[in-house]
Amino acid sequence: MNTLDWLGRLVAIDTTSRNSNLGLIETVRDALTAQGLKPWLAANADGSKANLFCTLPAADGQTQGGIILSGHTDVVPVDGQDWASDPFQLTDRGDGRLYARGSCDMKGFIASSLALVPEALAAPRRKPLHLALSYDEEVGCVGAPVMLAELSQRGLRADGCIVGEPTSMKPVVAHKGGYFFRCTVHGKAAHSSLTPQGCNAIEHAARLICHIRDLADAWRAQGPFDAAFDVPHSTITTNLIAGGIAINTVPDACSFSYDFRHLPGHDASGIQAQVQRYVDDELLPRMRREYAGARVDIECGAAVPTLDASEQAAITQLVRALTQDQGVRKVAYGTEAGQFAQAGIPAILCGPGSIEQAHKPDEYVEHAQLALCDRFLRQVLATL
Ligand SMILES: [Zn+2]
Known part of the structure; x- marks a missing residue:
């Protein structure tokens, strides 16, 4: 043949x-x-x-x-x-x-x-x-x-x-390396007429997603760069999201997935550490003021060197x-x-x-x- x-x-x-x-x-x-x-x-x-x-x-x-x-x-x-x-x-x-x-x-x-x-x-x-x-x-x-x-x-x-x-x-x-991460933000449900009793997982997930976008913007503006690449800097982007069960219920969970692709030499563990630091230092303290049991779980789905x-x-x-x-x-x-x-x-x-x-x-x-x-x-x- x-x-x-x-x-x-x-x-x-x-x-x-x-x-x-x-x-x-x-x-x-x-x-x-x-x-x-x-x-x-x-x-x-x-x-x-x-x-x-x-x-x-x-x-x-x-x-x-x-x-x-x-x-x-x-x-x-x-x-x-x-x-x-x-x-x-x-x-x-x-x-x-x-x-x-x-x-x-x-x-x-x-x-x-x-x-x-x-x-x-x-x-x-x-x-x-x-x-x-x-x-x-x-x-x-x-x-x-x-x-x-x-x-x-x-x-x-x-x-x-x-x-x-x-x-x-x-x-x-x-070629770049790539990582897929899945993140689940756990807050607390409540009737949406009683928002102070809940901890809105979608809203807090949105803060983290915007922070991830800020990281992406910083790499795009400041590098590191390798001009031989078609996209000459590392990238990170949120591409999937799910959360909530009804219009009148404060959501207790929101999951989203983000993908980052790094240049050879741009330390991958350091990139993820930046995301984790934001979660630990800013997002979780803020969530726990609303609900002591708030949690953010991040797992790595796939990694390509x-x-x-x-x-x-x-x-x-x-x-x-x-x-x-x-x-x-x-x-x-x-x-x-x-x-x-x-x-x-x-x-x-x-x-x-x-x-x-x-x-x-x-x-x-x-x-x-x-x-x-x-x-x-x-x-x-x-x-x-
Ligand atoms: Zn292929």
Whole structure:
């Protein structure tokens, strides 16, 4: 099967993060097994999702070293989006683009990697090539750490990793780290005609949300800055909120979630400490004057480490040489590359399609981008 065949097959399996990805994983596993390979899975706790890892050993059977081609199998939802064609059917509208959910983020890269396998098996390689497919990247890079733990358990080493997120086939050497926090403000309910007897959780949550916005404004105005990033400073933003039960009841609880994304080198724990300090020093004392039992709980839902690839790393130099691109690109979104790097495997981003098309209705990848990716991966193969 060529890249297009694979892409058609992969996008037809609805791997929206809330669903199981096993249909896709088993399809890939069976195809690899049929070619004599021994892929292994690393599943989540309840077995409903899995990562897949597969080593194509070197000609002498060596499985250590070599390069990992990595992609996430899950996609973002299409709920409420207006698509001109079925998002789960690869559609060629004759405009040089292939439309489908996941076509660019990031089943295009996975398709190109899978199409390469027969050629890779026939090539007299001195080093192994590995495929790494993860689950639940879109909900906070939750799946890859399970695979990385298994990798380390098996004592498997690799020299470098290419994460094929959509970068228009240009090397991206750094990305921000990200954290999702969920905060619940606990006050006291009362009939709304008797407000002094209550402690309004929504109002106090609003103070904290505004403080978080003030932090964001301060970073935007004063830095730290790294001009190579598309958004050159750390950001923090509240994106979900829920509270209250009725118009005539002072609410006793309000929950909201905020997301912060920090530059490499901008200390993440220090950022969260600023939020916590405001809670401890200002918000809680004020709430407790109204209600002694007031409480603010903050929990961290997901954490994604930054990527800050070394220009000296062999994988950086390889991707720069093959793409003939020396541009220094750094991006605001998080990826699994930071997790590979943290696990001791130097990583870099390079994949087909543009992040501009990701997550949107009528997501597409251009034929030309897939062709570039096919050529790029063939060149990677030739270096092994
Ligand atoms: Zn992605």
